[in-house]
Amino acid sequence: MAKPSSLFLSLCFLALLHSCAARREGSQPPHQRYQQQQEGECQIQRLNAQEPQRRIQAEAGVTEVWDYNDDQFQCAGVAAFRTIIEPKGLLLPAYTNAPTLVYIAQGRGITGVLVPGCPETFQSSQQSQEGRRERGSQRFRDQHQKIRHFREGDVIALPAGVAHWSYNDGDQDVIAVKIEDTGNNQNQLDNNPRQFFLAGNPQEGQRRERELYGRRRGEQHNAGNVFSGFDTEVLAEAFGVDIETARKLQGEDDRRGHIIRVDRDLQVLRPSTSREEQEEQERGREYGLRDNGIEETICTARLIENINDPSRADIFNPRAGRLTTVNAFNLPILNYLRLSAERGLLYRNALMAPLWKINAHSVLYATRGEAQVQIVDQRGEAVFNDRIREGQMVVVPQNFVVAKQAGDEGFEWVGFKTNENAMFSTLAGRTSVIRGMPVDVLANAYGISQGEARRLKMGREEAVILEPSSRSQGIRMVA
Numbered sequence: 001m002a003k004p005s006s007l008f009l010s011l012c013f014l015a016l017l018h019s020c021a022a023r024r025e026g027s028q029p030p031h032q033r034y035q036q037q038q039e040g041e042c043q044i045q046r047l048n049a050q051e052p053q054r055r056i057q058a059e060a061g062v063t064e065v066w067d068y069n070d071d072q073f074q075c076a077g078v079a080a081f082r083t084i085i086e087p088k089g090l091l092l093p094a095y096t097n098a099p100t101l102v103y104i105a106q107g108r109g110i111t112g113v114l115v116p117g118c119p120e121t122f123q124s125s126q127q128s129q130e131g132r133r134e135r136g137s138q139r140f141r142d143q144h145q146k147i148r149h150f151r152e153g154d155v156i157a158l159p160a161g162v163a164h165w166s167y168n169d170g171d172q173d174v175i176a177v178k179i180e181d182t183g184n185n186q187n188q189l190d191n192n193p194r195q196f197f198l199a200g201n202p203q204e205g206q207r208r209e210r211e212l213y214g215r216r217r218g219e220q221h222n223a224g225n226v227f228s229g230f231d232t233e234v235l236a237e238a239f240g241v242d243i244e245t246a247r248k249l250q251g252e253d254d255r256r257g258h259i260i261r262v263d264r265d266l267q268v269l270r271p272s273t274s275r276e277e278q279e280e281q282e283r284g285r286e287y288g289l290r291d292n293g294i295e296e297t298i299c300t301a302r303l304i305e306n307i308n309d310p311s312r313a314d315i316f317n318p319r320a321g322r323l324t325t326v327n328a329f330n331l332p333i334l335n336y337l338r339l340s341a342e343r344g345l346l347y348r349n350a351l352m353a354p355l356w357k358i359n360a361h362s363v364l365y366a367t368r369g370e371a372q373v374q375i376v377d378q379r380g381e382a383v384f385n386d387r388i389r390e391g392q393m394v395v396v397p398q399n400f401v402v403a404k405q406a407g408d409e410g411f412e413w414v415g416f417k418t419n420e421n422a423m424f425s426t427l428a429g430r431t432s433v434i435r436g437m438p439v440d441v442l443a444n445a446y447g448i449s450q451g452e453a454r455r456l457k458m459g460r461e462e463a464v465i466l467e468p469s470s471r472s473q474g475i476r477m478v479a
Contacts, residue, residue, distance in 0.1 A: 042075040042397060047375055047384035049366075049392040052082055056202075058257025060089030061173075068182075068193060072395035076361035076418060077183020079193035080393055085109070085166065085174040088262045092225075093165040093198040098180040098187040099337040102156040103414045105367055107174030110268070111148050111166040113158065118299035120144050146300075147268055153308025155326050155341050157333045160186040163198055167266050177365050179416040181339055197225040201254040225251050305331040307343040307414075319467040320350035321406075328420040340422050342415045346371065346406035349468035353460075354403040354427040360419035362396040364388070371411035376401045388413075401427065405468075429460045 050072075052064030061084050068079035079098075085091055085107070093114070120143040150156060150166075158164055168174045182191045195202070203224050227235060228250040235246035305326045306312075313322035327340040334340055340360075346352060364373075366388050375384035377400050387407070388394055396402045398418075404411065426432040434442070435457055442453040460466060 044071055044075060044377070044383055044397060047072050047394055049373075049384075049386060049388040049394045051392055056258070058259035060256075060261040061085040061091070061259035063258065066393060068191075072397070074191065075397055076363060076395045077181065077191060078361070078363055078395075078416070078418070079180045079182055080363065080365075081178050081180070083174075083176045083178070083259075085168040085176070085259055086261070087168050087171055087173070088265070089168045089174075089259050090262050090266065091166040091259050092200045092202075093163050094195050094258070095161050095163040095198075096158075096180055096196070097160060097189050097194045098182045099160045099184050099339060100158040100178055100180045101337070101339050101341055101416050102158065102176050102178040103341065103343075103365070103416075104150050104152055104154045104156070105175040105177055105414075106152055107168060107172050108149070108151040108170040109166055109168045109174050110266075111150055111156065111164060112145060112268075113148065113303055114145055114163040115298055116162075118145055144268070148304055150304055151306070153306045153343070154304050155307055155331070157303045157331060157337055157339070159333075159337060160184070167262070169266065177414070179339075179363055181337075181418055183418070184338055186337075197258060198227075199225055199249075199251060200256065200258055200260065201225065201228075201251040202258045225249075228252065301333045302331060303333055307341065315464050317350075317462055317465045317467060319347070320462065320465040321346040321410075323465060327422065334420045338418070338420050340417045340420050342417070344411075344413050344415070346404065346411045346465065348406060348408055348410050350406050350410075351466040351468065352402075352404040353429045353432065353462075353464050353466055354401050355424045355464070356399050356401045357396065357417065358423040358425055359398070360417040360422035361398050362402075362418075362422070363393060363416040364396060364413055365393045365416070366390050366411070366413050368412040369409045370407040371404045371413075372407070374403050426464055429463050429466065431463045 050066055050070065053067040054065045056063045056065065064082040064084075066073065066080040068074070073079065083091065093112075166174070166176075180193045181187075182193055201224055230250075232243050232246040232250070235241075235249055236243050239246070239249075307324040307326050309324075310316075310322060313324045315323040321344065323342060323344045325340065325342045326334070328335040344352065368390055370387050370389040373384060373386065373388050373394070374382055375394075375396055377383050377397075383400070384394060396415075427434060429435070437445075437457070439450060439453045439457060442448070442456055443450050446453070446456070448456070
């Protein structure tokens with residue numbers, strides 16, 4: 001009887017192990033399972049500074065798309081877009097399958113982020129008074145969720161699946177560069193970016209795009225907004241409207257695309273810009289350090305942080321440039337998105353010390369000027385050694401070492417990082433790993449004298465952004 005009992009226990013134990021293994025595999029975030037199926041997608045041999053590959057034209061603007069099937073974007077698990085909204089242009093409401101960071105490279109405007117379940121806190125100042133006077137009157141006055149102002153230099157955080165819209169209320173084009181983190185565990189689909197429009201007929205612009213460029217592997221083209229797939233009778237019943245209004249929700253005859261022109265100024269409820277800017281400045285001085293997690297709810301969370309202000313620089317060298325970071329410490333919503341960003345500025349011929357991101361990929365977008373950039377992988381091979389110019393983008397994979405030297409006109413960039421508190425380690429400068437090693441370790445490791453090791457260790461007193469030496473004024477990194 002002992003043998004059958006032992007066999008039974010063994011079979012139970014194997015079944016339990018199988019069940020645990022299946023549960024462990026099923027509990028993995030979908031993006032991890034997808035990446036495991038795509039083994040070797042970060043085996044990058046060569047990186048290229050890229051410009052957008054395609055344009056989706058609309059009535060009042062255009063969206064330009066980088067090729068997210070390119071190896072470097074697949075490696076980082078991101079998709080990149082640049083949207084240009086003309087004055088009085090309205091980017092129609094939509095949501096995406098991945099968390100998004102937007103950098104406003106030019107212009108100003110307003111945006112609405114429609115968080116489910118949050119109250120309509122923007123109301124007419126006369127609404128409550130008139131409501132009391134009219135005693136049940138049916139007169140309608142609009143109220144809606146919070147409206148946020150944005151301006152040049154702002155970083156806007158947008159959670160996955162949360163609808164949003166934007167409007168250009170300025171007198172120049174709004175240029176917005178955005179990264180969708182399709183590898184994030186908030187995206188439970190595959191690594192293809194998807195936009196779900198709530199209005200308009202986005203297929204009009206995409207139809208022209210397909211005629212010009214054709215359909216590419218893995219692309220998900222919109223056939224219309226999300227209402228277009230429903231029966232009109234269902235929509236009419238759900239909204240309590242007539243059939244004709246329901247048809248207009250579907251936007252089948254709309255030829256304006258995903259960015260439309262508003263004939264007159266958009267009529268929304270919003271505080272004066274000066275009052276809002278003052279409140280934001282007061283909040284910004286605190287950098288979120290006094291929040292205890294109770295005051296800020298999802299309905300009132302700050303979604304915007306400006307990184308253009310020189311006074312907010314985290315690293316500054318008066319002879320070389322500055323670096324400003326937005327992360328989960330000064331914009332707490334990024335704890336949820338698992339993203340962060342930086343804005344850098346190098347003066348003429350200044351250098352960014354060779355460094356690597358410890359825990360994140362970085363997507364570098366050049367906003368002004370040009371720089372010579374070198375990126376080196378674990379084999380000691382330069383996978384990128386070229387100039388990057390305004391409007392171009394390149395991915396710096398996690399742990400790859402990157403160095404930048406500005407051109408004669410200087411260099412400015414914004415970097416999107418796939419970790420809410422991205423960290424880096426430098427090879428040169430006062431805070432570098434070389435500085436932290438004993439002189440004798442350096443001497444033996446590199447086969448140099450003690451004196452040469454001391455000069456190697458102490459040669460630079462700057463931390464990260466390095467002033468060009470007299471020797472480098474005429475000598476650049478070889479392209």
